[in-house]
Amino acid sequence: MKSLVIAFAMYSKLPMPRMDWEEKTLAWALCWFPLVGMVIGAVLYGWMALAEFLHIGPALFGAIALLIPIALSGGIHLDGFCDTCDALSSHQSRERKLEILKDSHTGAFAIICCGLYLLVFFALWCEVETAGSAILVLALGPALARSLSGLFAVTLPNARGTGMLATFTGPMDTAKARGILAFWVILCAGIMLWLSFLTGGAALLGAGLACLYYHRMSQKQFGGVTGDLAGFFLQTCELAMVLAVVIAQRVVAVL
Structure with a gap:
């Protein structure tokens, strides 16, 4: 339970009791990371259901749907994104890119990419149909x-060997952690396909493409993963899933 509290304290803004960061508890904190997503998804589901019930317009619906995961x-x-x-926009050496990741200053490319990301994600939420099983x-x-x-964090090599991600993955039994996190992946993917083969399959396709890009990019550009890269992947994966669902829904509507 201490690991659960640490996971929510680290990866969410939900109020949690103060807990000492001991090696034993840190070793299992990342295994609870998907549960943080379940809570965020539950709040997102509540908003989608409420917006459908109240016939809220696409602009307000999209803005709140975009805000919920970021706020929680x-x-x-x-920030990692x-x-x-x-770092990617610097076109510098691998060592220099890793230094840029640690730099607390925000560069122009970060602001530009963040603005474009939020704009595109907002537009996708405005377009998506949340009727039926798609909402789940x-x-x-x-x-x-x-x-x-x-x-990915417990499978790919750590690019630096230090940092927040290494603090969580260092004490872990990686074999057991991989098994637990793989179970979470299979569980989420299975439920998605069971809910809707079309919508669930589209979301999984989007996630799969994000995985392929992330694996290639992180290995080629940085030689592994870091906490910032993990955040980058999470944001792009969420966007890719909604994008794939929107495209699938539009294709079905045309056909």
């Missing part, structure tokens, strides 16, 4: 993204 996570993953965009598939998106992010 405290923006920690969006911005830092990664700065979309609500599972945050849990699946965090399951995949955690799985």
Whole structure:
């Protein structure tokens, strides 16, 4: 239970009791990361259901749907997205890119990429249809993204060997952690497909493409993963899932 509290304290803004960061508790904290996504998804589901019931317009619906995961996570993953965009846009050596990730200053490319990301994600939320099983598939998106992010964190090499991500993964039994996080991935993916083969399959396709890009990019550009890169993946994975669902819904509507 201490690991659960630490996971929510680190990866969400939900109020949690103060807990000492001991090696034993840190070793299992990342395994609870998908549960943070479940809670965020539950709040997102509540908003989607309320917006459908009250016939709220697409602009307000999209704005709140975009805000919920960012607000509940405290923006920690969006911060990693911005830092990664700065590093990638520098076109410097691998060592220099890793230095840029640690730099607390925000560069111009981070601001530009963040603005474009929020604009595109907002537009996608305005376009998505939340009727029927699609609402549940979309609500599972945050849990699946965090399951995949955690799985990559304990599978791919750490680019620096230090930092916040290394603090969590260092004491872990990686074999057991991979098994638990893989179970979370299979569980989320299975439920999505069971809810709707079309919508769930589209969301999984989007997540899969995000995984392929992240694996190639992180290995080639940084030589592994860091906490910032994990946040970058989570944000792009969530966007890719909603994008794939919107495209699938539009294709079906045309056909």
